[in-house]
Structure formats: C-alpha cells, structure tokens
Amino acid sequence: MACDGLCDAKGLAIMPVRYAVIPGYLDATLPAWAQDGNTTAVALENDEKYALRVLRQGYMYIFYEKGACGERYWECYSVAEDGSLWRQFSAARPLSVQKPQCSAAHHNPINVAFLTIASPQTCGNIWLAFSQYPWETETLDRYRDDAKARDARMLRFSPQSWLTSQRTSPGTIATTDALESVLDYQQGPHTGRLPGPYQQQSTPFSTAPALKVEPKGETDGWEYNAGMLNDCTTLYAWSRGRECRAQLTALQMQARSGEDAPVLLPLWDAIGITHELNGWCQDALGRRAEFEQERDLELQTLSSLDGLREVIGKRDEARIERYLDVRGRSGEPFLSEDTLSARMAAAEQRYADHPDVLAQVRQDNALLASWRGKHVELVHIQGIIFSNPRQLASHRRRVEQIKAEVAAEEARRPQSRRDSEVTAWKHYEKRLSLPRIDNFKACYEKLKRESDDLFAIRTRSLLNWLSAPQLSITLDDLHCTSKRAGLFYQSAVTAAITGIERCEGGATLLDSWLGEFSTCNRHNLAWRHIAANNPLMLAELEPLLAMVKAEPEEMITPANADPVVARLMATAGVMNKTLEYYGLAEANKNQSHWNNNTHGLEQRLSRADAVTITLGDRITKMSRLTAVGESMTTTSFRLIFMIRAGIPMEWVERTLTANLHESPATRALLLEAFRRSNEFMSPEAEVLARRQSMRKNLSNYLETEEGRGKMREARIGAMLLVFNAIELVWLINECREDRKPLTSVLASGLMVATQTMTMIAPAMEQGVINSQRAAGALKILGAKAGMAASGLSMFLSLDSAFTEGEKGHNGMSTLNALRGGTDVISFIKYSGDLLKLFKYESTEKISNGIRFFLTKKFFGVRVLTIMISWQFQVGILLLQGVIAIVQDDDLQIWCNNCVFGLSPAGKSWRKQQELLEQAVKDIT
Incomplete structure (x- = not known):
C-alpha cells in the first residue's frame, strides 16, 4: 500500500492517541491536558492507572461538518499494528491494514504516524473516533444524522478555534514533551515490565528442589516467582520504531503544519481498556496454569497417590468384607425364616402355659431376624438360642448383654475399617518423602490462594468498566x-x-x-x-x-x-x-x-x-x-x-x-x-473372587494326589508337582489378566507334565500298572518334556532375573539367576536320561559322561548334584516365596522411585505412568 502523496500533504497535523490502562508498578501518569471526564471518570482499583498509548490496530473515523471535500462527509483511516495511519478510499468499506509498506523512495514512516486536516482556516467542526471494528453504513448514517449520538461517541474538535487559541480539551500542542507522555515514545520503554503478545518469556515461573532434597522451609523447596505472578502483560503490541523519536516526530508535524501548532488528541478506546483489564485478570490465572504445566510431573504424581490410597482402601475394605462374610456365614442358617419359624412353633408348644416366656422368645426371634446379613458372629446367635428362657430374668440380662456387644461391634466397624485402611496405606506411605509432599502442597495451595485473590482484586476495575456507559456507547457502533x-x-x-x-x-x-x-x-x-x-x-x-x-x-x-x-x-x-x-x-x-x-x-x-x-x-x-x-x-x-x-x-x-x-x-x-445403591462389586473384588475359586480347585486337585505315591522319588515328585502346579495355575491367571507371557505358562505346564510322568513311571515299573513298554515310552516323553521345560525355564528365569534387577528386587533377581543355573544343569541331566533310554553304545557313553560330570566333586562337594536335587529345588521355591512376602511389591517400589519418593529415579511422567499401571494391576 502506498502513501499516495499523503505523507507530504500540508495542513493542520493531528496525532490521535488512545486512552489505555497500565498496572500500578509502571512509572507513568496521565498528563493533566489529557484528563477527560468521560474516560478517566471510571474508577480503577489496585493502583491501576490511565495512560496514553498510540492507536492500536483498527480504524479512525473523522466526520467533517465542512471540509476541503464539501459538507457532512466521512473520512476513514486504517490503523496498522504499529499505529501508522492509512487513509481509505471509502469510509463504508475500509480495508484492514496490518503491516503496510510504502513503495515511494522518499517515504518517511514518521509522516504516517499522524494525519493532516487540509485548509483548517475554512474547516468547520470535525468529530474523531477510534474503533477496533469497521463501521457499517447504518452506523455512519446514524452518527451523521444524530448529533446527540455523535457527540456522545466522538471527540469534537474545532480547527478554527485551535488556530486562534491553541486550546482544546482534551488535547494539547504536539511538542516533544507532550509526545513523550505517550508510553510508546518514552525513552525508558515499558516493554520489559508490560510485555506484548510477541514477546516470549524465557524465565521459568517455578523452580523445584533437587530430587533427593527434603525441604526444611519455604526457601529450599518448591517455589514460584512472586514478581512474575504480580506482573501483567498487554494484549496490544508496542509500536515499533517510536521509542526516542518524539523530537523528530514533533519537528515533522510542525513542518507539515507550517505556522500552525500541531495537535495531540486522545481518543476513547473503551473496548481496548475492557479487554486489557480482563486480560490482566486472566494473567493471574494464567500464571497458575503455567505452574501446573511446569510442575505437571508433581501434580500428576500427587493425583496418582490420592488414587492409590483409594485403591488400597477399597482392596482392604474388600478383604474386611470377605472376613466378615466368612465369620457371619456360619450363623446365617440359624437366622433363616424356616429355622426361626420352627423355633417359634416349638416354643409355643413348650411354653404354652408361660405367656411371659413365650413373649420373650417372640422378641428373641425378632432380634435374630433383624441380624440377617449383618455378619453377626455365631457365638452371639447361639448365646441367645441356647439360653434358657425359663430363667426369664437371667435370660433377659443375657440377651441385653449380647445386644450391647453386637451393637458395639457394629459401631466399631467403620472406625476399624478406617484404621485398617490407614494401616494398609502406611506400607506405601513410608516409601514417600512426606516433607517433599507437604512442601509442594503448601507451595501450590499458596499459589492458588494468591492467584485467586489477585484475580478478585483485578476484577474490580473490570466490573467498573463493564457497568460504565462509555462501554455501552462504544458498543453501539455495532x-x-x-x-x-x-x-x-x-x-x-x-x-x-x-x-x-x-x-x-x-x-x-x-x-x-x-x-x-x-x-x-x-x-x-x-x-x-x-x-x-x-x-x-x-x-x-x-x-x-x-x-x-x-x-x-x-x-x-x-x-x-x-x-x-x-x-x-x-x-x-x-x-x-x-x-x-x-x-x-x-x-x-x-x-x-x-x-x-x-x-x-x-x-x-x-x-x-x-x-x-x-x-x-x-x-x-x-x-x-x-x-x-x-x-x-x-x-x-x-x-x-x-x-x-x-x-x-x-x-x-x-x-x-x-x-x-x-x-x-x-x-x-x-x-x-x-x-438404593449401597455397594457395587469392584474389579479388585472380582479378581480376588477368581483367585479364590482357583485356589479351591487346586486344593481339590491336590487331595486326589495324596494317596498315590509309595516310593521316595514319587513323594519328591509330588512335592515338586505341588509347587509347579501352584505356579502353573498362578501363571494361567496372570496370563488371562495379560500380565505374564504365554511362554511362562508353557514352561510351567511342561514341568508339571515332567513331574507327573516321573511319579507315574516308578509305579508302572514296579508292576502297579504292569506295562514295561508303556513305562519306557513314558520315560522318553518325560525326558523330552523335562528338556523342553528346563530350556524354557532357563530362558524365563534369566529374563526374570534381569527384570527383577531393574525393579530393584535384588534378592529375587539373585534367586532367579540361581534357578536359571539349575535349569541349565537340569537340561543337561534330562539330555543324559534321554540318551540312556536309546540303549546305543554311543548314546550310553555320552549319558555316562554326563552322569560323571554331574557327580564330579568341586572342593570336595558334588555341587551340580546338589543343585538339581529336590531339596535344593524346594529350597529355592521356598526362598522365593519368603522373599516375595518380605520384599517390597511393585507399588512400594513405584512410591519409592516417584518424584516424591525416598529415592526418586527422575523418570518422566509417561514412564512413571506405565510402571504405575503395571504395579496397580499386580496388587489388585
């Protein structure tokens, strides 16, 4: 867009500026000549102040009562983002200007910072107004025809009066000093303390302590920048190229005006002020959002810990409910309607001549019926049923005592549940650094309080402007x-x-x-x-x-x-x-x-x-x-x-x-x-119910195996079979819940098959089933299954050793590595057993060599033989069970390694989340 000669046009030079608001911490004031009963009459709170800035992007409309182009006509200038003015061909259809460029070689950007009024000596009154939005023809016609509406919205200025008196209100002569009262022209720029939309912030708003530091006060923990919290930003970019150019601009305006004094006129910008004030309110909340973004890891971890506490509480509550259910189940048959009806019928026959006793039995039955489903212990139920009602006084005392005991137990249950939940959570809480958690919570709560207070304070000025007539008058443009x-x-x-x-x-x-x-x-x-x-x-x-x-x-x-x-x-x-x-x-x-x-x-x-x-x-x-x-x-x-x-x-x-x-x-x-809804079955309870069902099936299975073995090897095999069967059932359950790979199930299944065939083979050889040929085939199958099971188990044990080591389960990692070593030896042993069954000279030599290797003494001890013995295998399995009980579970390790743990691992939230999901799945 070119200037089309307007930058050289002569006439009365007028620089329009706008009223703006600035925070109280900026060292700037509104000059006396700019005081206006319309704009500045709206009260500002929180030490906020009015000031002058150059026009922001939008439109400047001028209505001429009489001018160089005739009478009663409009002129419109588009205002670029830098505040430069570009006259439009049509006031009804102006074009938006963002970053104009003039192609003229002699173009001076200072000349488009103001406009000129041609022939001011003969010009009538003019009215000026700034608007962010273009005006429609209806609006232009209304302000043209309605003098009252025009005077209410626009600033009236008389060029002729100005030429004679150099006075107007508000307004002043555009001198260097006057221009320097406009913030964009001041030598000490405010862009640092009131950054615009294009100024990126490089300083983080919050800081965190080192991972393993336990804060002992507010200065060595989590902090946020209080200065940044109280700082404001501006929605409107600072005019580039105006700083320190007040003198040059004043000289250029004077040159264009000739002998007449140039004018500096402040214009309304009610919408801009209102938006700026709301922006400051949002700045307060934005700092909190910035803190939440920077401290996302800590906030997500806190949320997860709250959720974990609830999960642990539900799990413990389900355990208590199962205990109460088992305890109360034995007494439910005595409380059934049939049982109580039969008891009442018998009492009516027995105590027909004792109405007071019969009435007491009826009361007892009503009490017993009210206990259905309330997990009342059998001893209390039997205490009433077996008490002799003929001894009425002592019986009543006994009933009242039992009622009091049952009521006391019911009253204690909620507190017992809460105490149990607290106890269950303490196993995990002791892996957390409570000083770090408390310090972060205190910091975050303080930020929320201060940001909310700051928001409320800053909103006062905004509410004053939302209720001000100046805003409604400006919005009437639309x-x-x-x-x-x-x-x-x-x-x-x-x-x-x-x-x-x-x-x-x-x-x-x-x-x-x-x-x-x-x-x-x-x-x-x-x-x-x-x-x-x-x-x-x-x-x-x-x-x-x-x-x-x-x-x-x-x-x-x-x-x-x-x-x-x-x-x-x-x-x-x-x-x-x-x-x-x-x-x-x-x-x-x-x-x-x-x-x-x-x-x-x-x-x-x-x-x-x-x-x-x-x-x-x-x-x-x-x-x-x-x-x-x-x-x-x-x-x-x-x-x-x-x-x-x-x-x-x-x-x-x-x-x-x-x-x-x-x-x-x-x-x-x-x-x-x-x-009506009191309780819903949680997923954790469903999982526990499935596990309980599996254990019951396993117990039934083991009972059928007790009487089978008569020989020592068969008894050893049965013992190993129990351990392997337990492992197999557990692995099947874990696999169904997508926790263990199918290879683990296959390895355990093969081991069960191997132990089963090892148990049956001696019985067949001794004539229990009387089939030597079948026994030989079974031994071959057993050896093959043993080789396959040992090979798979070796791979899985070593993989588990590595995985457990990564989790910090050093004891379990060592045992898995040792078990992997025994699997290697077992693989060699089963290979020798298989070769021996083929009865070839070459295979027998290899088999004997393997046997010699396994029985060879190291330091006087047959180490390899011991490692594949049943005692050693059972010992490893028992040690694994003990370590699994004693050592931390995955959730305790997660708590220990999270950002609030005693040993933070410095993992990202995504990695923490993956580990947490797996840990929660394992404990539920």
Missing part, C-alpha cells in the same frame, strides 16, 4: 442489522466478560443481567450478546423473554408440557432473523473480515464459545429441576441455547417435548437408584 457487526459485538463482549463468574461481583452482575429477561437495556451485555445487538433480533427475542419474565417459576410437567411448548414455539417460531444469523454464524467466523479485525485472544475465546461457560454457570444456578418437572426459566434457557446452536426449529420442538415428557421419570428413577 448496533445495526449487519451480520458482520453482530459477530464483532459478540466477539467484543465475549473477550470482556469471560471468567467474571469466578468472583462474587462478576456473578452478581451476570445474575442481574440474566434476571432482567429483557433486551431493552443496552447495558445488558448478556441478552444483547445472544441477540448479537441486532435491532431485528432484539425485537424477536423480547416477546419470548417477556413470556418467561411473567411466570419464571411456573413448573412444566408432563401433564402441561404440550401447551407450554406450543406457546413457546409460537413465540420463537417467528425468530427468522435469529435463526438465519445463527445458521451462518460459524461460516462467517471463517471469513477474512472477522479474522483481520479481531485479535488472537478474541478469536480463541469466540471459537471456544467461552461466553457459554461464563453465562452457563449462572444459568445453572437459576435453573430449577425436580423429579416431576422443571421451571419455565429452565425450559426457556434450553430453547434459547438450542436456537443459538443453530438447531432447526422442528428439532428444537421435538427435543423440548420429549425432554419434558421423559426426563422427570428418568430423574425419578435415577434418584431412587442412587438411594
């Missing part, structure tokens, strides 16, 4: 029937009010807006946002809101749903402009005119529909649902937001009707289900 203006209005309001529901003042303001149920108040940003500030849409929405306002608490039930929906739809059915607008809203947001005139934060908030979250929180509190229906307010909100979502009216009516007819019954069923 009060027209253009769809584009509606999108701009919604974008501006979204960025202004997002998040204010988090503080009490913001929630009160939103409630007051929503509670009006009217679009007539132009200060009501909530309903005006829904109607896009479009006069036609406002008129369409008003009758629907009036209907709701008349009876907001009217209950809509399935009985009256149809007529109420018919009334609502009759009113909403004529909202054609609203339906058309929201049907095309998303498509319009993707057009360049919307993207070019909204800053990045606006675009993200609008696309995320952040205003729905802000309003939705308050709408939820205003809505009323019961088991029989919902209020008119609730239904109307549902209707309006379905229309806002672009849902066709026929679907809206169908959905509303179905919801009003079916939802009350659904809510009633859910409420009843919640009341």
Whole structure:
C-alpha cells in the first residue's frame, strides 16, 4: 500500500492517541491536558492507572461538518499494528491494514504516524473516533444524522478555534514533551515490565528442589516467582520504531503544519481498556496454569497417590468384607425364616402355659431376624438360642448383654475399617518423602490462594468498566442489522466478560443481567450478546423473554408440557432473523473480515464459545429441576441455547417435548437408584473372587494326589508337582489378566507334565500298572518334556532375573539367576536320561559322561548334584516365596522411585505412568 502523496500533504497535523490502562508498578501518569471526564471518570482499583498509548490496530473515523471535500462527509483511516495511519478510499468499506509498506523512495514512516486536516482556516467542526471494528453504513448514517449520538461517541474538535487559541480539551500542542507522555515514545520503554503478545518469556515461573532434597522451609523447596505472578502483560503490541523519536516526530508535524501548532488528541478506546483489564485478570490465572504445566510431573504424581490410597482402601475394605462374610456365614442358617419359624412353633408348644416366656422368645426371634446379613458372629446367635428362657430374668440380662456387644461391634466397624485402611496405606506411605509432599502442597495451595485473590482484586476495575456507559456507547457502533457487526459485538463482549463468574461481583452482575429477561437495556451485555445487538433480533427475542419474565417459576410437567411448548414455539417460531444469523454464524467466523479485525485472544475465546461457560454457570444456578418437572426459566434457557446452536426449529420442538415428557421419570428413577445403591462389586473384588475359586480347585486337585505315591522319588515328585502346579495355575491367571507371557505358562505346564510322568513311571515299573513298554515310552516323553521345560525355564528365569534387577528386587533377581543355573544343569541331566533310554553304545557313553560330570566333586562337594536335587529345588521355591512376602511389591517400589519418593529415579511422567499401571494391576 502506498502513501499516495499523503505523507507530504500540508495542513493542520493531528496525532490521535488512545486512552489505555497500565498496572500500578509502571512509572507513568496521565498528563493533566489529557484528563477527560468521560474516560478517566471510571474508577480503577489496585493502583491501576490511565495512560496514553498510540492507536492500536483498527480504524479512525473523522466526520467533517465542512471540509476541503464539501459538507457532512466521512473520512476513514486504517490503523496498522504499529499505529501508522492509512487513509481509505471509502469510509463504508475500509480495508484492514496490518503491516503496510510504502513503495515511494522518499517515504518517511514518521509522516504516517499522524494525519493532516487540509485548509483548517475554512474547516468547520470535525468529530474523531477510534474503533477496533469497521463501521457499517447504518452506523455512519446514524452518527451523521444524530448529533446527540455523535457527540456522545466522538471527540469534537474545532480547527478554527485551535488556530486562534491553541486550546482544546482534551488535547494539547504536539511538542516533544507532550509526545513523550505517550508510553510508546518514552525513552525508558515499558516493554520489559508490560510485555506484548510477541514477546516470549524465557524465565521459568517455578523452580523445584533437587530430587533427593527434603525441604526444611519455604526457601529450599518448591517455589514460584512472586514478581512474575504480580506482573501483567498487554494484549496490544508496542509500536515499533517510536521509542526516542518524539523530537523528530514533533519537528515533522510542525513542518507539515507550517505556522500552525500541531495537535495531540486522545481518543476513547473503551473496548481496548475492557479487554486489557480482563486480560490482566486472566494473567493471574494464567500464571497458575503455567505452574501446573511446569510442575505437571508433581501434580500428576500427587493425583496418582490420592488414587492409590483409594485403591488400597477399597482392596482392604474388600478383604474386611470377605472376613466378615466368612465369620457371619456360619450363623446365617440359624437366622433363616424356616429355622426361626420352627423355633417359634416349638416354643409355643413348650411354653404354652408361660405367656411371659413365650413373649420373650417372640422378641428373641425378632432380634435374630433383624441380624440377617449383618455378619453377626455365631457365638452371639447361639448365646441367645441356647439360653434358657425359663430363667426369664437371667435370660433377659443375657440377651441385653449380647445386644450391647453386637451393637458395639457394629459401631466399631467403620472406625476399624478406617484404621485398617490407614494401616494398609502406611506400607506405601513410608516409601514417600512426606516433607517433599507437604512442601509442594503448601507451595501450590499458596499459589492458588494468591492467584485467586489477585484475580478478585483485578476484577474490580473490570466490573467498573463493564457497568460504565462509555462501554455501552462504544458498543453501539455495532448496533445495526449487519451480520458482520453482530459477530464483532459478540466477539467484543465475549473477550470482556469471560471468567467474571469466578468472583462474587462478576456473578452478581451476570445474575442481574440474566434476571432482567429483557433486551431493552443496552447495558445488558448478556441478552444483547445472544441477540448479537441486532435491532431485528432484539425485537424477536423480547416477546419470548417477556413470556418467561411473567411466570419464571411456573413448573412444566408432563401433564402441561404440550401447551407450554406450543406457546413457546409460537413465540420463537417467528425468530427468522435469529435463526438465519445463527445458521451462518460459524461460516462467517471463517471469513477474512472477522479474522483481520479481531485479535488472537478474541478469536480463541469466540471459537471456544467461552461466553457459554461464563453465562452457563449462572444459568445453572437459576435453573430449577425436580423429579416431576422443571421451571419455565429452565425450559426457556434450553430453547434459547438450542436456537443459538443453530438447531432447526422442528428439532428444537421435538427435543423440548420429549425432554419434558421423559426426563422427570428418568430423574425419578435415577434418584431412587442412587438411594438404593449401597455397594457395587469392584474389579479388585472380582479378581480376588477368581483367585479364590482357583485356589479351591487346586486344593481339590491336590487331595486326589495324596494317596498315590509309595516310593521316595514319587513323594519328591509330588512335592515338586505341588509347587509347579501352584505356579502353573498362578501363571494361567496372570496370563488371562495379560500380565505374564504365554511362554511362562508353557514352561510351567511342561514341568508339571515332567513331574507327573516321573511319579507315574516308578509305579508302572514296579508292576502297579504292569506295562514295561508303556513305562519306557513314558520315560522318553518325560525326558523330552523335562528338556523342553528346563530350556524354557532357563530362558524365563534369566529374563526374570534381569527384570527383577531393574525393579530393584535384588534378592529375587539373585534367586532367579540361581534357578536359571539349575535349569541349565537340569537340561543337561534330562539330555543324559534321554540318551540312556536309546540303549546305543554311543548314546550310553555320552549319558555316562554326563552322569560323571554331574557327580564330579568341586572342593570336595558334588555341587551340580546338589543343585538339581529336590531339596535344593524346594529350597529355592521356598526362598522365593519368603522373599516375595518380605520384599517390597511393585507399588512400594513405584512410591519409592516417584518424584516424591525416598529415592526418586527422575523418570518422566509417561514412564512413571506405565510402571504405575503395571504395579496397580499386580496388587489388585
């Protein structure tokens, strides 16, 4: 884009600047000549101040009462991101300018920092206004024809009066000193303490102690930068190239003005101020989000530890329930209805002449019946049943004593459960560094408190501006029937009010807006946002809101749903402009005119529909649902937001009707289900039930094996078979739950088969089954199975040794390595046994060589023979069992190695999560 000679044009030089807000820690003030009863009358809190900055990206409109081009006409300048001004050919259709370039060789960028008014001596009054968004023709016509609206929105300036008096309010002569009161021109830039959107932060917000340091105070643990927390950022980039150029700019303006004094005029920017104030509120919450991102490992670990405590508690609770169930199961037969009925019938015959005794037995039966399913011990039940009611006084004392004991036991159970959960968790808690956990929690809680307090303090200034007439007057720029203006209005309001529901003042303001149920108040940003500030849409929405306002608490039930929906739809059915607008809203947001005139934060908030979250929180509190229906307010909100979502009216009516007819019954069923649901079987309990079933099957299996072996080798084989069978069943269970590879199951299965055939073979040889040929075949199969089992077991044992070593299970790793060594020797032994069975001279020599090797003495001891003996094998298995009981489980190791553990391993969260999932699976 070229200057087209405008940078050389002569006339009264005017530099428009804008009112802005700055945090209190910046050393800058608003000069006296810029004090304005409109803008500066809005109070700022938390030491925040008004200041002057160059115009941000947008548009500057000038209305001429009389000028060089005639009477009553508009002139428009597009403002680039650096604040430079570029005159447009049409005020009704200006082009957005972001980074303009002038092709003229003699171009001076200082000359586009201001504009000139031609022939100021004959020029009438002019009105100036800055707007982030382009004005529609309707807006231009309104401000042209309505002098009152024009004076309320725009700054009036008289060039002729200025030439004679050099006075205007607000405004001053554009001298070097005056320009240096504009922050972008000051020699000491504020960009470091109020960074813009393009300035990247390199300093981390939080710091953490070394992994194995146990903090003893606030200075050696987790910390965050309190200075950064209190710092603010700006949504609008600082003007590049203006710093230290105040004098050059003042000289150039004077040169262009000739003998006349150039002017510095401050303009409203209510939307920019409001967005900036909300941005500072979000800065406070953004620092917390930054901390959470930087300290994601610690926060995720804390969350996992809380979840683990719950898992451990549920597991222990399931164990207690099983114990109580087993303890109380023996007494349940005595409490059955048949048993108690038979007892009562017998008592009626026996004590027919003793009505007082019979009455006592009846009371006893009622008490016993009330104990069903309550896990009452058998001794208490039998104490009542076997007590002699004829001795009525002593019997009653006995019953009262037992009742007291049962009641005391029931009262102790909740505390016992809690104590048991605490005890169970202590096994894992002792692997954690509690000082590190407490220090991090204290740091995080302090940050949350301070950020929430800072948010609440900063919101005060924002709320003052949201209620200020200056904002509503500025937003009236977008009060027209253009769809584009509606999108701009919604974008501006979204960025202004997002998040204010988090503080009490913001929630009160939103409630007051929503509670009006009217679009007539132009200060009501909530309903005006829904109607896009479009006069036609406002008129369409008003009758629907009036209907709701008349009876907001009217209950809509399935009985009256149809007529109420018919009334609502009759009113909403004529909202054609609203339906058309929201049907095309998303498509319009993707057009360049919307993207070019909204800053990045606006675009993200609008696309995320952040205003729905802000309003939705308050709408939820205003809505009323019961088991029989919902209020008119609730239904109307549902209707309006379905229309806002672009849902066709026929679907809206169908959905509303179905919801009003079916939802009350659904809510009633859910409420009843919640009341009745006391306990659900957890996955941990299901796993434990399966394991218990497997152990029962295994016990039955072992009972059938007890009487089979008569010879010593068979008894040894039976013992080894028990251990291998246990391992096989456990591995099958683990494999079903995807914890162990199938090779482990295969190896254990082969070992079971080997031991079984070893047991049966001697019986066959001794004539129990009387089949020498079958015994030989069985020995060959046993030797082959033994070789295969030993080979697989060797591989798995060595692999387990490596895996256990990585986990820190040194004892188990050593035993697995030793077991792998015995598997090597067993493989050699079974190879020798197999070769011997072939009865060839060569195979017998090899077999004898293997036997000699296995029986050879080392240091006077037959080491290899001992290693493959049954005593050694059983010893290893028993040691493995003892170590498995004594050593830490995987979850304890995870706790020990996590970021809050006693020995942090420095693993990433993803790696920690993988290990945690496996550890939890193993313990449950």
